[in-house]
Amino acid sequence: MTNREGALVASFRDPNGFVFRKDGVLYRQINPGYRAHYERLKDSGLYDKLTSDCRLVSHEETELREVMDADTYRIIKPQYIPFVSYPYEWCFSALKDAALATLDIQLDAIGHGMTLKDASAYNIQFLHGCPVLIDTLSFEIRISGKPWIAYRQFCQHFLAPLVLMSRVDVRLSQLLRTNIDGVPLDLASRLLPASTRLRPSLLFHVHLHAASQKRHAGDGGAKRIRQPRISERGMKGLISSLRTAVANTIWKTPRTEWREYYGNTNYSDRATDEKAAIVSQMLAVIGPRNVWDLGANTGRYSRIAADRGASVVSFDVDPAAVEANYRQIKAEKETKILALLLDLTNPSPGVGWGNRERQPIHERGRPDAILALALIHHLAISNNVPLDYVASWFHQLGGALVIEFVPKSDSKVADMLATRPDIFSEYNRQDFERIFSQHYRIEQAVDIPESERSLYLMLPK
Amino acid sequence: MLITVRTLRLSLSVTAVFGMTNAEAFAYLDPGTGSFVIQALIAALAAAALTARYYWQRLSDFFRDPFNRKSSEKQEHDEPEPDDES
Numbered sequence: 001m002t003n004r005e006g007a008l009v010a011s012f013r014d015p016n017g018f019v020f021r022k023d024g025v026l027y028r029q030i031n032p033g034y035r036a037h038y039e040r041l042k043d044s045g046l047y048d049k050l051t052s053d054c055r056l057v058s059h060e061e062t063e064l065r066e067v068m069d070a071d072t073y074r075i076i077k078p079q080y081i082p083f084v085s086y087p088y089e090w091c092f093s094a095l096k097d098a099a100l101a102t103l104d105i106q107l108d109a110i111g112h113g114m115t116l117k118d119a120s121a122y123n124i125q126f127l128h129g130c131p132v133l134i135d136t137l138s139f140e141i142r143i144s145g146k147p148w149i150a151y152r153q154f155c156q157h158f159l160a161p162l163v164l165m166s167r168v169d170v171r172l173s174q175l176l177r178t179n180i181d182g183v184p185l186d187l188a189s190r191l192l193p194a195s196t197r198l199r200p201s202l203l204f205h206v207h208l209h210a211a212s213q214k215r216h217a218g219d220g221g222a223k224r225i226r227q228p229r230i231s232e233r234g235m236k237g238l239i240s241s242l243r244t245a246v247a248n249t250i251w252k253t254p255r256t257e258w259r260e261y262y263g264n265t266n267y268s269d270r271a272t273d274e275k276a277a278i279v280s281q282m283l284a285v286i287g288p289r290n291v292w293d294l295g296a297n298t299g300r301y302s303r304i305a306a307d308r309g310a311s312v313v314s315f316d317v318d319p320a321a322v323e324a325n326y327r328q329i330k331a332e333k334e335t336k337i338l339a340l341l342l343d344l345t346n347p348s349p350g351v352g353w354g355n356r357e358r359q360p361i362h363e364r365g366r367p368d369a370i371l372a373l374a375l376i377h378h379l380a381i382s383n384n385v386p387l388d389y390v391a392s393w394f395h396q397l398g399g400a401l402v403i404e405f406v407p408k409s410d411s412k413v414a415d416m417l418a419t420r421p422d423i424f425s426e427y428n429r430q431d432f433e434r435i436f437s438q439h440y441r442i443e444q445a446v447d448i449p450e451s452e453r454s455l456y457l458m459l460p461k
Numbered sequence: 462m463l464i465t466v467r468t469l470r471l472s473l474s475v476t477a478v479f480g481m482t483n484a485e486a487f488a489y490l491d492p493g494t495g496s497f498v499i500q501a502l503i504a505a506l507a508a509a510a511l512t513a514r515y516y517w518q519r520l521s522d523f524f525r526d527p528f529n530r531k532s533s534e535k536q537e538h539d540e541p542e543p544d545d546e547s
Binding site for chain 2: 147148151152155204205208209211212213214215216217227228229230231233234235236237238240241
C-alpha cells in the first residue's frame, strides 16, 4: 500500500512502515526496506523471547492482497490493545515501569545482535497491567561499534520526566503533554535542584548531556566526522547506568485529600457496603465489556466492575490516588484495570501534528458504561460546570451511566458551599433528573441507606 | 592486560570525540551530536569500571587465597567478553 489510506497519524515518522485501520481492525504495514531487520527479529529468537515475556506485542502475519503492492513487504496484525494511553496520563510508577521495560528490551535486543532504533514512551502501552512495546518495527540490526541512536530520546521521554517528578514535583509529568518528543534536557537541567549534580548518573545523563547538546548545538555544516565507536560492553554499561538512574527515582506519595478519600467520607460502613452492592447490581443489568470509571480515586468501584469481567479504565485527577491504584494493580497482578491520570475539566486533547498525532480521550474508545460516583458535585459546584454540560459530555463519551447524585443537604456539598454563595439553583434532584433525561432514560433510582445520596442507572437515548 | 590496553585506547578515542564538530546522521531519529558525545563518554567510563571491577576482584581473590586454583578457574569463566571494538 503506497497511498497510506487509513494510515494513523501516530506512525508517520517511521519510513519502515506504518499503522492503518481497515474494517475496524488495526494493521501494520512493513516496507521492503525493513525486511532484513524483521527477519533478524524473528530468526534470532528475540521476537519469541520478548513476546513470551509479555514485553513485546505479538502479531499475526496476514495476507491483505487488496492493499499489498510493490511497497509492501508484510502486513501484520498486532495483538489488540483495549485502550491506548499516553505518558502524560501515567502515574509516576507506570512511567518508571515503562522506562525499565524499554531498557530491558534494549538489553535483550543487544544480546540478539539488534538494537532499539527509538525509545519513545508512546511505543509502550499497558496491556493486562504490564508495560509492553507495541512497535514491532522499533528493532534494527545492531552495527558493531555504533552508538545508541535512541539515547537522547530515552532521556527526554523517560529519565528527565521521572527525575523531575521525583525531585521537584510529580505534576511535572504534564511537561510531556506540551513537549511531544519528551522534556528538553536543558529545561530539565534548569528545573532540577543543584543537589542532583552530586549523583553521577544524573550528572552525566541529564546535566552534562544537556551541556553537551548546547555545546554542539551550533555544529553543523557539511563537515562529516566519523561517529564515536562504542563497544558492546560499553553499550551494556550505558544501559545499565540508565537503569540505575531510573531505578533510583522514587516518589513518596503525599497523603492527599483524594488518596485519603475512603477514610474521609461521610458514609457509614453500612452505606459503603450498600453503595457497592447497588453499583454491582446496576452493572449486572448493563453487562458492560468496557467501563470508564470517572473520578475513580484509588479504584474501589473499578474493581467491582473488573470483578464482573469488564475491562476498566480508571481515571482520576489526583496523582497520588492514581499511583495507589496502579500499585495495587501491580501488587495484585490485576489484568482488567488501567489506572490513568485525567482532569475531567481539562481532559487530554489531540496533540502533535495536526492535533491528530495523539488522540483526545474521547476518540480512543467508547465505553459500554460510565461510572460517575461521588463526582457530580465536584464538577457542578467546585468547577461550576452546568449539569447540562456534564450530561451532554457523558452522553458523547457513550454507553450507559451509573451516576451518584449528592444533594446540597449532604455534608460534603455543604462544606463546598460554606465559603461561597450558592449560585447553583439547578443543583437539586428534580432538575438533575430533568436535565439528564434529555440525554438518558432513567432506568433505576435507588437511595443509598444511611446517606443523603442516590444512585441512578441511566441508558442513553 | 589486553583489556586494560583496550580500555585505555577507548578512553583516548573518547577524548578525541570531544573535539568532534559533527556526527553523521544515519537513522530517522536525529540523535544529536551532543548526545553522541556524552553517550560515548559514559559508555567508556562504564566499560572501564566493569574492567576495573573484574581485575580488582581477581586481585583480591588472589591475595585472599593465592593457591586456590578452583577459584581462579571460576574467575576465568567470569571474564568479561572481549570488546567488539577492534
